[in-house]
Amino acid sequence: MALLSATAEEKETDRKAMNCRSGRMPPSNLRELKTMIARKEVVFPGERKRVMRAILDHPDIIAFGTATSVADECGVSTATVVRLAGHLGFRKFRDFKNLFCDHLKETRALPQRMLRSPPRSR
Secondary structure, three states, rough: OOOOOHHHHHHHHHHHHHOOOOOOOOOHHHHHHHHHHHHOOOOHHHHHHHHHHHHOOOOHHHHOHHHHHHHHHHOHHHHHHHHHHOOOOOOOHHHHHHHHHHHHHHHHHHHHHHHOOOOOOO
16 A cells, blocks of 8 residues: 655645754653644644544554554544654654553553552541
8 A cells, every 4th residue: 555645735834844853853752742833833734633532542553553553543644643753843653652652651550659658647
């Protein structure tokens, strides 16, 4: 299956994002990504917005999936998912995926740590 080429709108958005984000590192955790979105430091065109919403609502689809499985889940091309990672400053899709893997590890480890810690004495 051939990858679809980016539309003119997507290319222009990418160009603007790169100009805006020059010298900036990709988000290092999910909280930072959500802050960037809330502050409108990054804007998602068309189908990328749909993918971003889906993976923010269900981080497991990216943490346990592939670019192709995420694309299938969201009804977009694999190229769109890979472009989303690049749009956020990630060099590889794997790096973007790891952001969500790390988030799930942290959030799932927290209840375990709470169970192991002794109760506080008053």
